[in-house]
Amino acid sequence: MPMPVFLLLLCGFLSTASTSLLTEKTKLHVDVQNIREAKGSIHIAIFKACDNFPNCKPLDFRLIKASTKSVETSFEVEPGNYAVAVYHDANANGVLDKRMFGIPKEPYGFSNNFRPVMSAPKFKDCEIQVGASDKAISIKLL
Template sequence: MLTLLSLLALLPSFSHPSANPAKVTLTVDVQNIRIQKGAVYVALHKPSEGFPDSKPFEGKKIDASGKSVRTTFSVEPGTYAVAVYHDENGNGKMDKKMFGIPKEPYGFSNNFRPKFSAPKFGDCQFTLGEGGKEISIKLE
């Protein structure tokens, strides 16, 4: 019996495939950058109540050096939403007008355009499968 346990201990340990899912690539292409200065902030969110103001799962800051920018995330397949804004003046925050209306260009996955309030996660959600995905967001 002790010999059998010793042999089992020598076998390599294999993790169950679902215990550590493979990561896939999400490519986000941000279009319609009007001013080539400042930075574009891309926030990747998992499902949450506070979207888009909640803390993102992952975020990127990209110099606004062209009419479009592109970035990638390496994440597990699942349901996500993306919120983007162009910090044109480089002050590190989304400038807003009265009543919280953004002064700077912004956009969301699915190119969802909110009318009177911030979008809900469900408005902007998409599924990232095992083959990865590329999405395009047009700033307004």
């Protein structure tokens, strides 16, 4: 009889352990400020760490009509480290228009309100940590 009791205890332990291994998702609330024109759309992308940030594939993406001075959205994510990139596609052509040397013509912004000087930011520059509870960030467009 000791063997079936051991198996029952083992099954109960494995069931509890597998449930605790499932990570609960939390919300990352993103507030985009300083929208100058109520036309076009606001593109908001969230990224996991990548070598070519912000030119790598985003984890998730939102497209919101630019109708007010600010917009808000939320992403459901697992706790971890992320970066957010935003731009205002004022002319609604689906791309971030750039000047000579790749300098953006349209308003843009990054998490931590990181302001690039001579090159695109690195993931570490814009990295935010999302824990087990909801987190809110604000990004001001340049």
